[in-house]
Amino acid sequence: NEPPLVPYRYPIIGHTYDFLFNTENFLKECKEKYGDLFSIYILGSVKTIAGADCAPEVFKYDTFDFVTAIDKTFPMMTIFNHFVGNYSNSYVAQVVHEQIGSKLDIYTSRMQKELLFGIENIIGDCKEPKAFRNIKKVLTQIVAKPVANILFGEEAAQFKEFMNSITAVSNKSRWNPLSPYRDIFVQYYKPIVEERIRQRKKNGRPELCKEIYEEQLKIHNESNGNLSTKDVDKMVKLDSFLKKSVRHSAPIVELPHTNNGESFKFSSGTTIPKGREVFVYMKDVHFNPKYYGETSNDFQPKRHIISLSNSKIINSPIRKVDRTFIMFGGGKHACPGRAFAINEIKICFHKLILRYNIRTESGKIIPPERVGYLSLPSNSGLVFENRD
Numbered sequence: 001n002e003p004p005l006v007p008y009r010y011p012i013i014g015h016t017y018d019f020l021f022n023t024e025n026f027l028k029e030c031k032e033k034y035g036d037l038f039s040i041y042i043l044g045s046v047k048t049i050a051g052a053d054c055a056p057e058v059f060k061y062d063t064f065d066f067v068t069a070i071d072k073t074f075p076m077m078t079i080f081n082h083f084v085g086n087y088s089n090s091y092v093a094q095v096v097h098e099q100i101g102s103k104l105d106i107y108t109s110r111m112q113k114e115l116l117f118g119i120e121n122i123i124g125d126c127k128e129p130k131a132f133r134n135i136k137k138v139l140t141q142i143v144a145k146p147v148a149n150i151l152f153g154e155e156a157a158q159f160k161e162f163m164n165s166i167t168a169v170s171n172k173s174r175w176n177p178l179s180p181y182r183d184i185f186v187q188y189y190k191p192i193v194e195e196r197i198r199q200r201k202k203n204g205r206p207e208l209c210k211e212i213y214e215e216q217l218k219i220h221n222e223s224n225g226n227l228s229t230k231d232v233d234k235m236v237k238l239d240s241f242l243k244k245s246v247r248h249s250a251p252i253v254e255l256p257h258t259n260n261g262e263s264f265k266f267s268s269g270t271t272i273p274k275g276r277e278v279f280v281y282m283k284d285v286h287f288n289p290k291y292y293g294e295t296s297n298d299f300q301p302k303r304h305i306i307s308l309s310n311s312k313i314i315n316s317p318i319r320k321v322d323r324t325f326i327m328f329g330g331g332k333h334a335c336p337g338r339a340f341a342i343n344e345i346k347i348c349f350h351k352l353i354l355r356y357n358i359r360t361e362s363g364k365i366i367p368p369e370r371v372g373y374l375s376l377p378s379n380s381g382l383v384f385e386n387r388d
């Protein structure tokens with residue numbers, strides 16, 4: 001009683017090309033035809049794709065293991081075992097929970113200091129507008145030092161050579177060889193860009209920038225520029241904007257999990273054998289009308305904030321993992337480092353927004369570049385201009 005195997009024509013190759021270069025349409029068609037759980041044939045092996053209904057089970061049951069699946073794609077453990085020793089995954093998760101996630105109060109001011117240092121050194125004053133093309137590299141350089149400061153200690157972060165290697169590792173993509181195919185994606189994503197431009201006109205971006213800026217300014221004034229974790233929690237509009245952005249730029253399909261146990265029966269009755277890799281169809285979760293209504297595809301940055309009639313505000317923060325938002329996984333193996341990561345991202349954005357007007361060089365919304373089913377920030381250029 002296996003999930004239906006999508007028919008294919010060529011041995012070994014099977015669906016590899018469509019999976020890598022036509023991911024969005026290919027998976028959409030498969031789901032429409034074969035239902036929420038189906039299998040495809042990639043480079044000679046069968047992989048199962050779990051849509052929004054089955055994804056929670058992949059996160060919930062211990063039989064599914066992310067580390068085994070990732071290690072098959074890129075033998076991280078084999079390579080890094082030498083450096084990290086034989087610590088089990090659950091031990092690492094526990095350490096991150098105990099030493100980082102629950103001690104954010106201790107780290108926030110250090111993080112803030114290092115972020116301001118990075119912004120000053122790398123983006124600088126920008127009295128004259130300055131365009132940065134490789135925005136991924138710029139942001140990696142800015143966040144590398146605070147991350148190193150907290151994970152490796154204040155001393156380590158002072159060594160330039162150490163920082164250079166952290167930045168290099170963070171920038172490295174195991175999908176580099178796919179970059180020649182970028183043109184195909186640009187062509188493929190043109191209709192999506194056009195749709196986003198249409199949405200931008202409808203949603204009035206300048207007002208949004210103003211609202212987010214005003215929120216940051218208020219928090220900055222109230223905290224005298226020295227943020228605590230509570231101040232970071234007050235950044236509700238920024239949080240919602242980030243959550244929405246993350247949903248739009250997340251991979252179409254990712255988070256492979258290997259079934260390490262015996263055969264596994266989904267609640268739908270479908271069974272997969274031992275050793276089967278199950279990929280989560282993230283786009284089906286992040287854009288599902290069942291969770292986000294008919295406008296699930298629209299970029300509505302305030303979607304995750306609800307204003308009640310008694311002027312109270314409820315927001316569904318980016319750190320909350322549930323069946324509707326799986327950027328950090330889900331269930332008991334959900335990312336234990338997410339509170340730390342989000343804190344850093346929010347403080348970094350807070351400081352950047354306070355200091356600069358930031359826009360794309362063309363003034364248009366630039367979608368991420370899709371490399372296979374992954375997303376990378378576009379290199380088309382972001383302009384930073386000092387607000388003064």
Ligand code: HEM
Nearest residue numbers: 066089092093096327328329330333334335336337338341
């Ligand atoms: C924006 C940044 C991050 C994203 C998007 C992210 C995402 C994820 C995802 C999707 C998982 C897999 C969950 C699963 O098995 O289903 C995961 C696991 C994990 N992450 Fe993160 N993560 C981020 C930052 C961090 C940071 C900064 C740390 C450490 C300080 C961290 C530590 C871990 C650990 C230890 C696990 C394994 C948890 C377990 O197996 O129980 N992550 N992360």
